[in-house]
Amino acid sequence: MKRGQLYDVVEASRQLGLKPRTIRRWVFLNKISYVKVGGAVRITDAEIERIVREGTVARAQSHISSIGFKRSKSPERQATSTRLDTTQGQAGE
Numbered sequence: 001m002k003r004g005q006l007y008d009v010v011e012a013s014r015q016l017g018l019k020p021r022t023i024r025r026w027v028f029l030n031k032i033s034y035v036k037v038g039g040a041v042r043i044t045d046a047e048i049e050r051i052v053r054e055g056t057v058a059r060a061q062s063h064i065s066s067i068g069f070k071r072s073k074s075p076e077r078q079a080t081s082t083r084l085d086t087t088q089g090q091a092g093e
Contacts, residue, residue, distance in 0.1 A: 005045040006035060012043035016051060 009027075013020040026032040027041055032051070035042045 006037070006042040007045070007048065009041055009043070012048060015048050 007015060009020050009023045013023045016023070023032065023043065024041075027034050032043065033047045035044060
């Protein structure tokens with residue numbers, strides 16, 4: 001059996017970018033595999049990799065440009081352009 005790196009709760013939380021209490025909660029709720037060494041909880045590097053792998057979301061391909069999506073004007077911009085159109089028509093009279 002190949003033995004990997006063991007991290008304490010604080011170091012595991014740093015590796016994952018989480019707070020230590022999140023890791024402790026996961027241990028309490030059995031959401032994360034851990035090793036008890038004496039009374040200390042240790043998280044394996046394989047478990048950290050699993051969490052990252054399972055939490056990774058694949059990037060969706062954007063299809064907005066292929067369907068001809070055009071950004072609409074906000075209500076404020078629509079009101080401004082309507083006012084400009086009507087004032088330009090009146091100025092030419």
